[in-house]
Each structure stands twice: as C-alpha cells, then as structure tokens.
Amino acid sequence: MSQYSHILLAADFNQESEDVSARAAALKDTFSATLSIIHVLEPISIAYGGEFPVDLGDLHKELEKQAESQLKELGAQLGVPPERQYLEVGITEKEILRVGKEKHVDLIVMGSHGRHGLALLLGSTANAVLHHAEIDVLAVRIKKSK
Structure with missing residues (x-):
C-alpha cells in the first residue's frame, strides 16, 4: 500500500457515518x-x-448554517482546523473531486450504502466519485440503523 499524505473525508452527517469518520481518522494516524x-x-x-413561485432561499441559508455548524463540530472531533474544512454548494460528486484535485488530496474516504437494484442503476455519489477520481477512493460500507 502506498503512503498517503493528504486524506479528504467526504462527510454527509448521517448518524451511520460515524464509522466513515473513524476510518478516516485511523488512516490519518x-x-x-x-x-x-x-x-x-x-x-x-x-x-x-401552484400558481405562485416559492423562494427557498431562506431554507437554503438555514441548511447552510446547520451544515457549517456540523462541519465545525466534526472538525473539532477529528482535530481538523477550519482552513481544511470545506462547505461547498453544487453537485456532490463534482465538488468532492474538484476540491480533492485543488487541495492535492491522494485519498478520498466516503460512505457507501451498498445499494442494489434500481437504486444502483440510478447511481450513487460513492460510485460516481469512484469512477471519475484520478486518486484512490475508500468507500466505507455504511451499516443500516436497526
């Protein structure tokens, strides 16, 4: 196995994603x-x-505020300083790949739900990143909550 020097954790803040964060932290160490x-x-x-447009700008601002808070909390837990915490808006797989390339990352760690059937055919973020990344990707299986 090659030596990794910069790991990018793609966080989605689901309860089940603690295993993904723990795996990224272990690899960092x-x-x-x-x-x-x-x-x-x-x-x-x-x-x-209906007939009237509804502006969801306020909802987006609230979601962004919550995500920022969760990112700061996870960063504090993992010892990641604010300058290496990235909150992006866009198509998830494209933003992960873009930031990974810009920041010279050599490993992306992310969760995978292991979908089957129609969900697999429609694609997943992990699958898209895996197939388009020019670097290694570790897809950590996310176990379903019971």
Whole structure:
C-alpha cells in the first residue's frame, strides 16, 4: 500500500457515518497524513407551488448554517482546523473531486450504502466519485440503523 499524505473525508452527517469518520481518522494516524473534510450541499433553487413561485432561499441559508455548524463540530472531533474544512454548494460528486484535485488530496474516504437494484442503476455519489477520481477512493460500507 502506498503512503498517503493528504486524506479528504467526504462527510454527509448521517448518524451511520460515524464509522466513515473513524476510518478516516485511523488512516490519518496510520500514515501521519493531513486530514481535510468536505461537505456538499446540493443547490436549492426556486420551487413552484401552484400558481405562485416559492423562494427557498431562506431554507437554503438555514441548511447552510446547520451544515457549517456540523462541519465545525466534526472538525473539532477529528482535530481538523477550519482552513481544511470545506462547505461547498453544487453537485456532490463534482465538488468532492474538484476540491480533492485543488487541495492535492491522494485519498478520498466516503460512505457507501451498498445499494442494489434500481437504486444502483440510478447511481450513487460513492460510485460516481469512484469512477471519475484520478486518486484512490475508500468507500466505507455504511451499516443500516436497526
């Protein structure tokens, strides 16, 4: 196995994703690597409710505020300073890959739900990142809550 120097944890803040964060932290320690965290918010645009448009800008601002808070909390837990915590808005897999490339990451760690059937055909973020990344990707299986 090669030596990793910069690991990017793609965090989605689900309860089940603690295993993913723990795996990224363990790899950081194993390789004495730098750890960064990214969380991506999908954009919320204007929705149309009947005849009148509904502006969801306030909802997006609230979601962004919550995500920022969760990112800071996870960063504190993992010892990741604010300058390596990235909150991006866009298409999740594209933003993960973009930030990974810009920050010279050599390993992306993210969760995978292991979907089957129709959900697999429709694709997943982990699958998209895995197939388009030019670096290693570790997809950590997320176990379903009971």
